Amino acid sequence: MEEEETVAMSLRERRWTGADGRQCVAYEDDGIGVSVPSMLLARARAEGGTTILRRKDRGIWKEVTWDQLAAQARHVGMGLKALGFTPGDVAAVLAETIPEWVYTDLGILGAGGISAGIYPTDAPAQVAYLLNNSGARVIFVENEEQLDKALEAKATCPALSRIVIFDMTGLRDLDDPMCESFAAFLARGEAHDRSLPGDWEAGIARISGEQTAILVYTSGTTGPPKGAMLSHRNILFHCVNGVRLADQRAGDERLAFLPMCHVAERIVGIYYALYAGTISNYVEGPETIAENLRELQPTIMTAVPRFWERFHSRIQIAVQEATWLQRQFYRWAIGAGLRVADARVAGKSPGALNRLLYGLASHFVLGSLRREIGLDRIRWAYVGAAPISPELIRWYLALGVTLLEVYGQTECGGIATAMPADNIRLGTVGVCIPYGEMKLSPEGEVLLRGEHVFQGYWNAPEKTADTIRDGWLHTGDVGEMRDGFLRVTDRMKDIIITSGGKNVTPSELENELKFSSFIADAVVIGDKRKYLSCLIMIDHENVEKWAQDQNVTFSNFASLARSPEVGKLIGRELERVNQKFARVEQIKQFRLIEQKLEPEDPELTPTMKLKRSFVHDKYRDLIETMYTDA
Amino acid sequence: MSTEPLLSVANIETFYGPIQAIRGISLDVPQGKIVTVLGANGAGKTTILKTISGVMDPERGQIRFDGHDIMRMSPDKVMRRGICHSPEGREVFPFLTVHENLVMGSYSRSDKAEIAQDLEMCYEYFPRLKERQHQRAGQMSGGEQQMLAISRALMGRPKLLLLDEPSLGLSPLLVSQIFDIVKRINRERGVAILLVEQNAHIALKTADYGYIIEVGRIVMEGLCAELMEKDDIKEFYLGQKQEGVRAGRRWKRKKLWR
Numbered sequence: 001m002e003e004e005e006t007v008a009m010s011l012r013e014r015r016w017t018g019a020d021g022r023q024c025v026a027y028e029d030d031g032i033g034v035s036v037p038s039m040l041l042a043r044a045r046a047e048g049g050t051t052i053l054r055r056k057d058r059g060i061w062k063e064v065t066w067d068q069l070a071a072q073a074r075h076v077g078m079g080l081k082a083l084g085f086t087p088g089d090v091a092a093v094l095a096e097t098i099p100e101w102v103y104t105d106l107g108i109l110g111a112g113g114i115s116a117g118i119y120p121t122d123a124p125a126q127v128a129y130l131l132n133n134s135g136a137r138v139i140f141v142e143n144e145e146q147l148d149k150a151l152e153a154k155a156t157c158p159a160l161s162r163i164v165i166f167d168m169t170g171l172r173d174l175d176d177p178m179c180e181s182f183a184a185f186l187a188r189g190e191a192h193d194r195s196l197p198g199d200w201e202a203g204i205a206r207i208s209g210e211q212t213a214i215l216v217y218t219s220g221t222t223g224p225p226k227g228a229m230l231s232h233r234n235i236l237f238h239c240v241n242g243v244r245l246a247d248q249r250a251g252d253e254r255l256a257f258l259p260m261c262h263v264a265e266r267i268v269g270i271y272y273a274l275y276a277g278t279i280s281n282y283v284e285g286p287e288t289i290a291e292n293l294r295e296l297q298p299t300i301m302t303a304v305p306r307f308w309e310r311f312h313s314r315i316q317i318a319v320q321e322a323t324w325l326q327r328q329f330y331r332w333a334i335g336a337g338l339r340v341a342d343a344r345v346a347g348k349s350p351g352a353l354n355r356l357l358y359g360l361a362s363h364f365v366l367g368s369l370r371r372e373i374g375l376d377r378i379r380w381a382y383v384g385a386a387p388i389s390p391e392l393i394r395w396y397l398a399l400g401v402t403l404l405e406v407y408g409q410t411e412c413g414g415i416a417t418a419m420p421a422d423n424i425r426l427g428t429v430g431v432c433i434p435y436g437e438m439k440l441s442p443e444g445e446v447l448l449r450g451e452h453v454f455q456g457y458w459n460a461p462e463k464t465a466d467t468i469r470d471g472w473l474h475t476g477d478v479g480e481m482r483d484g485f486l487r488v489t490d491r492m493k494d495i496i497i498t499s500g501g502k503n504v505t506p507s508e509l510e511n512e513l514k515f516s517s518f519i520a521d522a523v524v525i526g527d528k529r530k531y532l533s534c535l536i537m538i539d540h541e542n543v544e545k546w547a548q549d550q551n552v553t554f555s556n557f558a559s560l561a562r563s564p565e566v567g568k569l570i571g572r573e574l575e576r577v578n579q580k581f582a583r584v585e586q587i588k589q590f591r592l593i594e595q596k597l598e599p600e601d602p603e604l605t606p607t608m609k610l611k612r613s614f615v616h617d618k619y620r621d622l623i624e625t626m627y628t629d630a
Numbered sequence: 631m632s633t634e635p636l637l638s639v640a641n642i643e644t645f646y647g648p649i650q651a652i653r654g655i656s657l658d659v660p661q662g663k664i665v666t667v668l669g670a671n672g673a674g675k676t677t678i679l680k681t682i683s684g685v686m687d688p689e690r691g692q693i694r695f696d697g698h699d700i701m702r703m704s705p706d707k708v709m710r711r712g713i714c715h716s717p718e719g720r721e722v723f724p725f726l727t728v729h730e731n732l733v734m735g736s737y738s739r740s741d742k743a744e745i746a747q748d749l750e751m752c753y754e755y756f757p758r759l760k761e762r763q764h765q766r767a768g769q770m771s772g773g774e775q776q777m778l779a780i781s782r783a784l785m786g787r788p789k790l791l792l793l794d795e796p797s798l799g800l801s802p803l804l805v806s807q808i809f810d811i812v813k814r815i816n817r818e819r820g821v822a823i824l825l826v827e828q829n830a831h832i833a834l835k836t837a838d839y840g841y842i843i844e845v846g847r848i849v850m851e852g853l854c855a856e857l858m859e860k861d862d863i864k865e866f867y868l869g870q871k872q873e874g875v876r877a878g879r880r881w882k883r884k885k886l887w888r
Binding site: 143144148151544547552556557 | 640641643653654655656657690691692841847848849850851876879880881883884886887
């Protein structure tokens with residue numbers, strides 16, 4: 001209890017009136033120093049033996065205490081220094097979301113370095129590009145598979161001088177002077193630490209808040225990725241204020257599974273958790289997320305829409321395959337839940353009867369559904385990074401899960417707007433965070449200002465100058481504001497001007513299409529064309545289930561996508577969406593992508609979004625058929 | 631329009647109690663062709679054959695053979711319509727002689743002269759069986775038993791022969807001999823064959839068309855010549871690995887099925 005008070009004592013409040021006329025409030029925490037590693041030192045000193053991470057090892061959740069975390073980070077940092085790594089140098093990490101990623105990240109930061117993440121799904125060429133662009137001197141790789149990418153890249157990366165491997169399984173015979181195991185690397189760090197007592201703390205004390213801490217490569221739906229520089233100040237500002245806004249507490253449990261290279265996991269995930277004292281539980285691997293979620297039952301959660309969609313469709317399928325009686329119970333319970341959820345969204349009281357019915361529904365039916373997904377203890381959940389269907393949010397609210405939409409981008413370090421839990425407006429991404437400012441440009445572009453906004457792009461001053469103009473971050477997103485609630489309509493550069501001169505925001509159409517459970521993603525085409533057309537990627541699982549139920553004959557994914565019945569199904573979905581738009585904005589033709597796309601494919605960003613420009617190129621012939629046939 | 635395939639399986643789902651072994655499979659066997667189904671252990675290959683021959687009943691789906699719906703027909707009726715099944719693990723009658731085993735295969739037929747003719751045909755394809763026609767089947771080697779199992783199925787004069795892993799437990803030399811004969815039977819007698827195999831190499835060389843199944847679903851299909859060129863097939867079914875930057879690569883890349 002005392003500790004909490006000292007933490008609270010160290011808070012300073014700042015209030016000002018933003019350019020948008022809103023009252024802004026931000027807090028500073030003087031108890032954690034000015035950098036991420038100084039926060040680590042302060043927390044470890046205070047919390048010592050308490051658990052901060054958990055990982056599953058041979059089927060058992062094993063705990064990592066603050067002391068252990070700090071020691072690991074220290075040995076990584078001193079290990080880097082022993083290799084001649086100096087402040088301002090870059091080190092890269094190429095691994096799935098595992099505790100070693102965190103140790104390494106904190107070690108790099110503590111050595112005064114800059115930490116750059118690489119997606120484990122990236123191809124060797126991409127890895128080479130990122131290593132060169134960042135100028136990384138050291139790369140930490142997860143295992144044999146990732147090592148091969150680094151080895152392939154090293155010939156073209158002159159700055160790279162060391163490869164450290166976390167998991168040496170199968171690499172006993174590896175004989176490359178540039179490579180070493182994480183264990184050997186840590187041992188050198190430990191020895192170096194013993195020979196230079198106090199050097200680690202002194203080095204951390206020299207880190208300024210303005211120093212760049214991390215490079216986050218934007219997934220880049222267009223062009224090669226750019227490294228967004230976020231400073232220690234950016235990160236701590238987010239942590240101190242974001243944790244307060246979200247009401248994230250010490251002892252909360254979260255599941256760590258999103259890629260560490262993405263700000264959602266890096267800042268809103270692990271850094272928030274370190275600041276708040278939330279325990280991060282690392283999934284065994286990408287395949288066990290659902291299982292680990294169920295056994296952990298976290299109290300808070302942040303995930304991209306794809307995960308929420310997947311949990312939802314799993315329940316839907318289970319319900320369809322349940323007995324008649326179970327289906328009736330489900331229908332009744334979710335109905336009771338929806339009545340309460342709708343009242344909540346409308347800001348009204350659901351009434352005593354509805355509340356009673358919901359209590360029963362929650363106890364007898366919805367509770368077991370929440371347990372089945374792993375959300376029975378959840379206090380709040382965030383969804384962001386891509387649009388999500390309002391219907392889906394309504395379903396989660398009915399289930400009793402406070403699913404709140406947030407909006408932001410790498411360049412603002414994560415969250416820029418969030419949905420208030422007590423004032424939910426479906427179809428919007430909530431209101432601007434109280435500790436930053438937001439306004440719309442005359443063209444409708446979302447502009448952000450504040451200490452959460454990034455420093456600029458790594459080695460690309462002209463791109464930085466293009467993005468931060470007159471002190472405002474130009475997000476490139478177009479939106480509308482009503483009563484302070486933001487609705488994001490599209491990316492600025494994606495706006496289509498048809499040959500008829502009509503401006504169309506494709507994302508609005510695409511999002512409506514994606515809200516269909518049969519459509520995974522869609523790209524609307526029509527710039528300088530007579531009419532709009534669309535490439536659609538079907539949702540494999542749901543369409544397959546549908547086809548099987550309808551006795552539509554198919555074998556693999558391609559034959560499913562080619563089947564005329566599936567074409568008609570998607571046509572009907574498209575027609576339903578078209579109804580919502582004016583005639584010139586309607587989609588006249590569509591084609592299905594016959595290849596099942598995976599995160600490894602260049603067509604997709606790591607967050608599974610179709611890359612517009614890439615799709616335009618790759619499927620040029622297919623696109624042309626939509627304009628020649630007619 | 632193309633003519634209707636000899637066998638057409640659509641959307642079948644088959645369960646072992648609560649366990650769903652086949653999650654919606656559709657495949658065709660055209661007249662006179664060899665079609666192969668490849669997959670790992672437990673993928674559902676044998677279950678497909680058992681479902682076609684009527685040993686197991688699917689929960690849903692459709693099976694049409696030679697213009698008729700044969701779903702939920704008992705195995706003997708299916709056999710009389712012209713589908714003979716050579717099961718996995720051979721399952722010859724161990725205490726009957728080779729000759730008796732073959733006669734069992736013609737159980738449903740009464741045309742004595744033609745049975746004798748077919749018997750000669752089997753002995754011609756597999757001279758080994760002729761040598762051992764009075765020996766008990768249980769005393770023969772695995773390869774000979776396999777020959778017997780195939781011959782016994784042929785004795786039913788099938789239009790479609792279902793072969794379940796004829797290469798099981800046989801030496802590479804014997805495997806290639808048996809597959810040569812399987813191919814001859816197909817060419818000379820015009821018998822269509824649905825071949826289930828683990829030995830992807832020989833199956834792709836023998837068959838015209840192939841389906842790859844994983845956990846009860848088809849993940850890939852195509853002409854065998856094309857399948858052999860696919861990266862996933864090469865790496866996961868034919869054991870060919872691309873040489874990486876480092877010798878002794880152990881990790882496997884993700885299957886993409888394209």
